[in-house]
Structures are given as structure tokens and as C-alpha cells.
Amino acid sequence: MIAYLSGTVLTKRKDCIVLLVGQVGYDVYVNRPSKYQRNEQVELFTYHQFKEDGQYLYGFETEEEYELFTSLIQVKGLGCKSVLNMLGAMDCQTIITAIEKEDTGTLKKLPGIGAKTAGQMILDLKGKIMIETTLPSQSKGKTVDLPVWDEVSEALLTLGYKQAEINTIELSADQIEKGNVNDLLRHCLKILAKNKRF
Template sequence: MIAYIKGTLINIHEDAVIVDVQGVGYEVFCASPFAFQASLDDKVTIHTYHYVREDTQVLYGFRDEDEKLLFTKLISVSGIGPKGALAILAGVDTQGFIEAIEREDDKFLTSFPGIGKKTARQIILDLKGKLSAIAAIPVQSAGDTPSREISRELQEAREALKSLGYTEREIKTITPELQNVGNTNTDEIVRKALALLMKN
């Protein structure tokens, strides 16, 4: 299996990137291809999942191992294929999605395209308690105080930071402070985040 691709990023499409590895162009399908925009024409390492079926072979690419692991867990859930998993990854940060599973937030899960009530319950049934190692959050037990919910504005701000080249781990370190900003819009959260990241 192909675990990663290391080469020159030569093109970015709406749903995939093209990486040149010693003269061979690999098409790698991604949840957010333009997250790699800053690396265009530069050397990149993209974590990959080699999806093999009788009638197809596809490379799916990810920014880090956490995103790749969440993808593999999602496609193990009945009713979710690779395209559905990518659609989920494109619309949420890893930690926010895992927290939604841990608190059994059906409403949040059904906000993604193709995820109905039945599939949302299946995601919770199959994955609750099995993803805490990906994001730095504890698995809740009976009587625990629920995790603080990440607002949609904060989720959008986190995705904007990723598109600017910041890593998942860098963003996680400032998320608690961003949650204390209060009711505000995405742009203000991004400005606050950039100020915090420049201090670190």
C-alpha cells in the first residue's frame, strides 16, 4: 500500500492535487486541495490512503496522520464511502468532529451532505470512544462535564487557518483561548488566532 507521496506539487484541481515523483505524476484526491496552495511548485509530503477495489484504484491524500486516521475510521462505518468521508473532512476540523461524536450530537453530524439520522447514529455507535487518541481530548464517562462546544464561527476560523498553512497541532494549542473570545464573527476569530500564533 502507498502510505505517503513525496515529490513536487505541480498542480491543484478542485478535488485533487498532482504530485510529480521522479517524472511520474500522481493524482491524489483530497478533502481540501487548496490547503496545499502555499506549497505549489515546492516539495511536499502528503499522507495517503490507497483505496483498492476490483474496478478502481484511488489515492486519497491528507495533511496529517490524524486526518488520515479519521478518514479510515469513517469509511469503516456502514453507509459512508470515500467520497462521503472526504466531504465530512472538508467541512469540519478533526477535533470538533470527534467531540460531536463523543457527546452524541446527532444534529451536528446530520449537517453534513449525505449523513442522515440513521448514518449519524451508526457513526456514534461505531466510533464513540475510539477516536480520542487522534484529538487531544478525554473520552467522557458518565457524570463528566460535557466538552465545550466549538461554534460554527470557530470551526470556520480553524479551517481558514489551515488554508493559511498552520498545522492541526498549532491550531489546537490556541483553541481554548479562542473559545474565550465570546460571540463574534469568523474574521475576528481569525485575527485573534493570528495574533496568538505570532506570539508562540
């Protein structure tokens, strides 16, 4: 099983990139091939699929994406490529929150997802998706279980902020551990408002 690849983008195709690792080029299916540049250095967690008609590699920039992908493909009616498209259309936390809150309206915004499949996702995965929370900015790369930050992050998503914006917030693990939800939320809103001015 190929679980991780580090290499250079050789070229881009419609739904995948060719990643050059040493002297070998791998077709790796990613959710938005257009965002990659030729000669860019890339590190990807990969899911190696074996089918009767061949083998396929699906690549993810974070472990969170990989873990959610492997959970979603267990849902009846969802295949690897359809789940990959879903992850390209909506961030992980929004999908997880929608499943936990049984928010079929949000799930139906995903490409190819109707009411029946949205309901199946909730039935199969609610309370079962175990993904560690990644702290924003300066703590990037460290994963910890901080319920306070989970609540703050969820509140910001509800207020309409994108996960990419939330990830720009600079907080230390100590700040989050010692803070409360309301104070941290106000602090984060100030940071986000300041960031928008620049």
C-alpha cells in the same frame, strides 16, 4: 501500499491534485484541491484503496485526519469520497466531539449525512476513535495525551472558535501539564482576543 508521499503539485483537478514525486505523477484525492498551488511542496499521509475498477490514493496533511478517515470509512454506508468531503467541511475535533456526545444535529451538518447515517456513526465509533491530541503552535508536530488540553480545546470549540484559531495558541507542554482547565481556558481566551486585534 503507499502510505506517504512527498512531492510537488503539478496541477489541480476537480477533486484531486497531481503530485509529482521524482518523475512520477500521482493522482491524489484531497478534501480541498483549490487550496493547493502549482509547484507547491506537499507532504501527505495517504490511504491506498484497491477496487475492482482501479486503485485510488487519498491524501491528508495530518495523521489526525488520516486516522479519522480510516475510522469513518468503516461505518456502514460511508465511502472514501463521501468521508473525504466530510473532512473538508468540518474539522476532526468537531466530528469526534459530536460522535462522543451523540450530537446528531452537528453530524447532520456534514455533506450527505442524514439522521440514519449520523446514528450509525455514533453506534459504530463512540468510544473507539483513538487519535492523539496535537498540541498547538510551538508544540506542533508532537503528539501527547493531555486530558486538560482536550477539555480546554473542546470548550473553545463549544464557544464557537475554529480549530484553526485554536491551533494558533502558543502553549508549552509544561504549561498545559501544570495548569488547570479554568485557568488555561481564561489564558487561551486572552490570547485569541489579542490575535483578533492583529
